[in-house]
Amino acid sequence: MTQPQPRDVEILHVGGASPYDVVVGRDLAALLPDLLGSGVQRVALLYAGGLGALAQPVADVLAQHYDVLALGLPDGEQSKTSSVANDCWEALGEAGFTRSDAVVTLGGGATTDLGGFVAASWLRGVRVVHVPTTVLAMVDAAVGGKTGINTGAGKNLVGAFHEPAGVLCDVSLLQTLPREELVAGLGEVVKCGFIADPEILAIVERTDPAALTHDSAELRELVQRSIQVKIDVVVDDLREVGGRDGHPGREVLNYGHTMAHAIERATGYEVRHGEAVAIGCVFVAELARRAQGLDDDLVTRHRTAFSRVGLPTGFSGASYEELRAAMAVDKKSRGDQLRFVVLEGLATPRVLAGPSEEHLRAAYDVMVGLA
Numbered sequence: 001m002t003q004p005q006p007r008d009v010e011i012l013h014v015g016g017a018s019p020y021d022v023v024v025g026r027d028l029a030a031l032l033p034d035l036l037g038s039g040v041q042r043v044a045l046l047y048a049g050g051l052g053a054l055a056q057p058v059a060d061v062l063a064q065h066y067d068v069l070a071l072g073l074p075d076g077e078q079s080k081t082s083s084v085a086n087d088c089w090e091a092l093g094e095a096g097f098t099r100s101d102a103v104v105t106l107g108g109g110a111t112t113d114l115g116g117f118v119a120a121s122w123l124r125g126v127r128v129v130h131v132p133t134t135v136l137a138m139v140d141a142a143v144g145g146k147t148g149i150n151t152g153a154g155k156n157l158v159g160a161f162h163e164p165a166g167v168l169c170d171v172s173l174l175q176t177l178p179r180e181e182l183v184a185g186l187g188e189v190v191k192c193g194f195i196a197d198p199e200i201l202a203i204v205e206r207t208d209p210a211a212l213t214h215d216s217a218e219l220r221e222l223v224q225r226s227i228q229v230k231i232d233v234v235v236d237d238l239r240e241v242g243g244r245d246g247h248p249g250r251e252v253l254n255y256g257h258t259m260a261h262a263i264e265r266a267t268g269y270e271v272r273h274g275e276a277v278a279i280g281c282v283f284v285a286e287l288a289r290r291a292q293g294l295d296d297d298l299v300t301r302h303r304t305a306f307s308r309v310g311l312p313t314g315f316s317g318a319s320y321e322e323l324r325a326a327m328a329v330d331k332k333s334r335g336d337q338l339r340f341v342v343l344e345g346l347a348t349p350r351v352l353a354g355p356s357e358e359h360l361r362a363a364y365d366v367m368v369g370l371a
């Protein structure tokens with residue numbers, strides 16, 4: 001059977017100790033063997049179970065080169081559990097996976113997080129290539145090597161840093177992505193605009209949001225710019241130990257996430273991650289306005305940019321006490337002290353440690369619509 005040949009290909013290189021390529025383009029499956037590298041005999045294809053039709057062409061390419069073990073995973077956030085990871089480990093064990101074998105993930109960020117974690121932990125680490133199928137996973141989850149699962153106490157509390165051997169961002173896979181999932185991915189895109197690349201905001205502000213379709217040139221540019229923001233950050237601080245000259249380092253990618261993760265947990269993951277990030281970014285802008293005088297216009301710009309693309313900017317589904325307790329287990333916390341990534345100005349991120357309860361409550365009141 002003839003395979004479609006890759007089209008419209010651009011390669012974004014990730015440097016560092018374990019360099020790899022993020023390939024953006026169309027019909028990219030034929031590139032998988034190149035990214036997996038030599039010596040691989042068996043490949044486990046871990047895919048979001050509902051995406052069998054998208055996974056089949058990838059499985060077909062893999063089957064021409066390797067023994068393939070295809071494992072369909074539960075949908076979305078339900079796959080990010082220790083029990084699903086355990087099922088994968090058992091399957092790899094039964095199939096006799098060795099250190100020269102590899103994992104390919106195919107799905108949204110939940111799938112790349114879970115599959116990346118399985119690859120990071122099996123035999124203490126085997127090769128993994130991600131094939132993200134959502135905007136969010138292309139611009140964020142599949143790049144940079146953060147993998148993980150949730151626990152009862154909260155989001156991503158167990159995980160590992162495990163860089164992929166490559167990432168295939170095949171934008172033709174976005175054709176079937178529901179509109180609300182595409183929009184959720186724009187939450188991380190707009191976040192990148194505020195923390196590092198204001199041109200992203202300019203594109204969002206001058207483009208008719210309805211024109212941001214899976215095959216538009218504007219979406220392609222937003223995707224590539226956001227991937228570049230992520231690459232630039234992780235190359236400097238892969239393991240989130242901290243930045244230089246007051247820059248938060250990799251923690252900057254957590255802009256808006258302290259509140260976002262608390263909302264996701266409080267709603268049993270009913271609110272999508274990208275939606276929660278939009279709400280969390282507006283929350284933290286309101287916090288920064290109170291705690292350190294962030295400019296009113298920049299706070300307003302948060303609200304208008306996220307809502308322009310169809311994302312929520314408020315949330316009233318949980319009490320202050322519940323969200324405050326959930327934020328305490330955020331990985332940026334130190335002891336009893338909450339730490340937030342805030343902006344001092346556009347694309348000038350800093351860490352705010354230990355904001356007052358008064359300021360936190362005031363930002364919460366705005367978020368729920370009380371102020």
Ligand SMILES: NC(=O)c1ccc[n+]([C@@H]2O[C@H](COP(=O)([O-])OP(=O)(O)OC[C@H]3O[C@@H](n4cnc5c(N)ncnc54)[C@H](O)[C@@H]3O)[C@@H](O)[C@H]2O)c1
Binds near residue numbers: 274
């Ligand atoms: N590791 C990281 O650096 C990182 C970064 C950002 C987000 N994340 C994680 O990513 C997850 C969110 O990822 P997400 O927004 O991609 O959600 P998701 O993986 O839950 O996917 C959303 C939904 O879209 C469906 N879907 C995916 N691709 C599709 C396609 N092409 N066509 C039709 N349906 C499709 C999925 O089956 C699912 O129902 C969260 O768990 C978040 O914590 C991780």
Ligand SMILES: O=C(O)C(=O)C[C@@H](O)[C@H](O)[C@H](O)COP(=O)(O)O
Binds near residue numbers: 156253257331
């Ligand atoms: O890659 C990173 O670093 C990020 O923080 C990217 C975030 O968008 C992403 O949601 C990540 O999973 C959050 O990580 P966590 O360490 O806060 O769990």
Ligand SMILES: [Zn+2]
Binds near residue numbers: 140188257273277
């Ligand atoms: Zn995120």
